[in-house]
Amino acid sequence: MIKLYQFEISTYCQKVSRILHWKRVPYEVVEVPVSKSRSIRAYSPTSKLPAIEHNGKYIYDSTNIAHYLEEQFPNPSLVPAERERQALCHVYEDWADESLYFYMMKLRWLPQNKREWGNALANYDRGIVRFLISRLAPKAVLGILDKQGVGRKSEAVALEDIRRHLNALSITLEKSSFLLGDELTLADISVFVQFDGMNGTAEGKEVIGRYENVKSWMKRVRQLTDGK
Ligand SMILES: N[C@@H](CCC(=O)N[C@@H](CS)C(=O)NCC(=O)O)C(=O)O
Structure with a gap:
């Protein structure tokens, strides 16, 4: 199952959870305490969230995540075809x-x-x-x-x-x-x-x-x- 590493109040993280809901992809939330921000570098080289883990692979940055999810779960689509x-x-x-x-x-x-x-x-x-x-x-x-x-x-x-x-x-x-x-x-x-x-x-x-x-x-x- 996809793991979403997030800060709950982050609007970028909310962007990713809304994409997952729209695509009806089940996921698990990993809430990262702000004091543990340094540990984020292990899965996000920018030390920023959101990041996701899917099939042993980490993807970071809400834009990259959106396009990755579009590729993996094309229906319903989110990125226009034209x-x-x-x-x-x-x-x-x-x-x-x-x-x-x-x-x-x-x-x-x-x-x-x-x-x-x-x-x-x-x-x-x-x-x-x-x-x-x-x-x-x-x-x-x-x-x-x-x-x-x-x-x-x-x-x-x-x-x-x-x-x-x-x-x-x-x-x-x-x-x-x-x-x-x-x-x-x-x-x-x-x-x-x-x-x-x-x-x-x-x-x-x-x-x-x-x-x-x-x-x-x-x-x-x-x-x-x-x-x-
Ligand atoms: N362009 C990134 C921005 C992500 C971002 O700025 N996340 C903030 C939380 S809202 C963050 O992790 N800040 C921690 C830091 O800058 O060290 C995206 O779209 O995912």
Whole structure:
């Protein structure tokens, strides 16, 4: 059976679990405590999660995992067959992974939210380690966000950027049920997990709430890919 090594709150890990649910592939979750992050290098050379183990082979990075799963379990498909939609699917996925992700993180680690997410991050550690992680993690994450750049923006500027992203998404969804037409693709799952993460903060929920068609698209994607 496939093993999914994950941090529960990671939206990249949620992307992979949603793909597995959509494809109805049984899997086992291995929750990695944040304090054990160093051990990840044994199966993920970047020391990042998600990673999966399948038939004795390790695959890391949600994009590589998505394409591997598509190859191994082609039905139902997630990557469009035609070249042009395939190219667009890649662009949407990269938008989600390399831009939207950092806005999602910005919202989670706002001063008023960072205690909650520090606790969530430390959830699989115990005792003093758990306490230390919950208190030290915000500083470490904010350091990453600061280097990347979104962390240096004010809350108001970041929310205005997010509103612009939502506007683009909303326009795209005016003519079709999903991002690349009438069927769910990897583009939808990739973009969904980042907005779903934003929706888990009061600030994100408020701004997403202004876009009715985005909310109904999120409901559709959630229903199709939720294992619960
Ligand atoms: N491009 C990677 C990004 C994965 C990633 O950044 N994962 C984060 C968790 S959300 C991580 O493992 N961070 C630990 C670290 O940077 O050391 C993917 O799509 O899988």
